[in-house]
Amino acid sequence: MKKKRHVFKFLSIVILALGMLLSACSSSTGGNSKKPEATKEKPKEDIGSFPLVVKNDKKPVADGTLNYALVSDTPFEGTLNYAFYTGNPDAEVLQFFDEPLFSTNGDYEFTNDGAATYEMSNDNKTITVKIKDNVNWSDGQPVTAADYEYSFLVIGSKDYTGVRYGDAIIQSIVGMDDYHTGKAKNISGIKIENDKTLSITFTKSNPSLLTGLWPYAMPKHYLGDVAIKDLAKSDKIHKTPIGFGPFKIKKMVPGESMEFERNDDYYKGKPVLGSLILKVVNPKVILQSLKKGEVDIAQFPTDQYKSAKGSKNFQFVGKIDLAYSYIGFKLGHWDAKKSLNIMDNPKFQDKRLRQAMGYALDEKSVGDKIYNGLRFPATSLIPPSFASWSNPDSNPVLYDPKKAKKLLDDAGYKDVDGDGLREDPNGKKFHINYLAMSGGDIAEPLAKFYMQCWKNVGLDVGLVDGRLAEFNSFYKMVESDDPKVDIYGGAWGTGTDVDPYGLYGKDVPFNYSHFVSDKNDQLLADGHSEKAFDHAYRKNAYDEWQKYMNDEMPIIPTLFRSIIYGVNNRVTDYTVDPKDTSFVWSKVGVSSDTPDAE
Structure with a gap:
């Protein structure tokens, strides 16, 4: 009963926070004509205050076992090869072997x-x-x-x-x-x-x-x-994959758990741990799992940080992530035979509509009140973790509902029948189908918050099939260009290469919005041309690209994110510092056979 009461209490806090957000995004805010200066305020929690390295000076025990949580509300797909996997859960499994x-x-x-x-x-x-x-x-x-x-x-x-x-x-x-x-x-x-x-x-x-x-x-x-x-x-990829990492697969329960044993012949030396157990843990119970010592390391949901702050048996490490979340428009389809994106969907061809939907979203309130300041409004499609290339002054589309309404008016989307919702320029009902992913306690109220923001500027937006989609179903619908989907809420891990061509090029399947233009092609080409060996030239190309995409808005960048990990006090030599080039999983250990627990 104690666990149930705790979960209910946390959910109540989340719903209360979303309630405040919904109030903030009410129609009464529509008269605000200024771009909010608040977007420049410091967040409630500074990611810079999180250490990059776990604090534990004790020596690791011999042949210890570490429990790693893959935090997800859905099984991992199990496509365990770098050439074929598409979802981050599989990448978390791959890193160990x-x-x-x-x-x-x-x-x-x-x-x-x-x-x-x-x-x-x-x-x-x-x-x-x-x-x-x-x-x-x-x-x-x-x-x-x-x-x-x-x-x-x-x-x-x-x-x-x-x-x-x-x-x-x-x-x-x-x-x-x-x-x-x-x-x-x-x-x-x-x-x-x-x-x-x-x-x-x-x-x-x-x-x-x-x-x-x-x-x-x-x-x-x-x-x-x-x-x-x-x-x-x-089966050689799904059931019995091999690698040359610090661990070998000993046992697998498809989609649920992996048991790894030490690879004694690892080229960087014999790993400290004797074994590592990975298991899928639902975001709703990850805090309790960490407190009980059931898991040693977990990427922690930032929306739960407030409830976890002050925990004694585990600590947090964190950094700015190579990632961003976004709302994508389905502007066309992927032609598999030609290996080309075709921009042929007329519904969102007017960029004023796309821009208006961006101006309608109050992302600062989402970041501050839901993610405790550990997410913040995204200003472009290159995250600040690429310090040399991210441009915060790329004419970002920030919260401005009055501007959103004017753009819709100018584009011909007007409330003809007086029901508070806008018809299309031909006077017909205009409904937008929104595909949102499940995961954690806030997924559904956050989707409702976005829909409320759009409703406040007169747009009728509803969830595809009336519900959230789990991870695998979500990406199946996005990748197959399911006709039910008009817009979708996604997130990109950019990888370590700043070049955005692999996500937005005309001939790449990851360009899920299917945005295509000659100028986009040219700016992307400029960014990886021979001339781009000159840093200033490349910087200018990416500055122009970020401004251009903020104007065309084939996707709405919503939030940059901090990534934090809950780490049991017994874990040794674990770091998330990208500058620590010596970090490998083979060095991680545990200083006790028994995890710390509250």
Whole structure:
């Protein structure tokens, strides 16, 4: 009963906070003609106050077991290969048994400290990669140059069923187009020099090469007997995957839990932990799981931070995330045969409608009152974790309901029948179907808050099928361009390469809004052109792109986010500092066989 009372109390707090938000976003606020200065205020909780490294000076015990929570209200899909996974839950699983060939520094640039080293040619068009001799797959076979080549052969194949081929760097490998279209059996720009060394030559140099080159090898000896068209659904990826990370898979309950055992032959040295257990934990109970010591590490929902603050048996570490949330418009569809985005949906072609929907949203109140200041209004499509490239002065669309109403009036969306809701420019009923994802206590009230904000400027918005969609169903509907979906609430983890082409290019499937324009193509191309090796040139290209996308608004950037982790006091040597290039899971341990508990 105690647990139930606590959950009910927290839910009541959340609903109360949402109630205050709904009041703030009432029609009475529509007369505010000024862009709120409050958006510049400091948040209630400063992410800078969170430590980056867990505090525990005790020595780790030998052969300890760590419990890791994958915080989700839905099972993980279990597509356990970097070339094929699409959801962050699978990425959380992958990190323990597989990893990239290259380590990175604090600016997310490749270093030679990882499983492979590299050298660049003088013209920056050829990279030579050498895999270290002691790097082996978990079945004992060496990781080879042929394994790295195989990953490009899979992604570049016309039979490939994943979404990575849209990457601009992959497409610019010499001979990739001929291979992709079936004119060649191999990629001419990839040359294997010996078992451990290969070179990759590109049609043009690209400043993103050392942050965005595909860094993952695939075990050819293990996967090569499966047809590429069947790989994504094969048991070798879903049930018995292998990698060369610090742990090996010992046992799996599909979608629910993973038991890992130490990989004694890990190239960076024998891991401290003897085993690691990952299990899916619902966001609604993660706080109690941490307090009871049932889990040692969990990415913690920022909306619950207020209830967790002051906990004694676990601590928080945190940073600004390489991510942002957004509202996307379905402006067209993905033509799989042509591998192109086609912008042919007339419903949202008037950018004034899209802009108005952005101005209607009070994101500062969401960040302050729901996320305790640990999320804050997104001003562009490049997050501030990319300090050199993010531009907060890119004419962001911030909360201004009066401007939203004027834009709708000017675009011809007016309340013809006097029911408080606007008709379209032809005088017909105008309804917007909104696809929102479930997850945590605030998902539904937050979706209702957004719909209320839109209603306050006269737009009729309702949930697709009248309810939230769970993670897998959500992305299935988004990726398949389900005709029921007009707009959708998503989030992007950007990865460590600032180049946004892989999310917004005309020929990439991740461009879920299907926005296409010549100017977008040009600005994206400028950002990874040879001229962009000049920092000022590239900075200007991305400044212009951010302003352009804020004007066209194919998606509404909603919130930048801080990412925080709850960590049991017994955990040692765990950090989220991107500048700590020495961090690997093999160093993490526990200082006691028994977790701290309240």
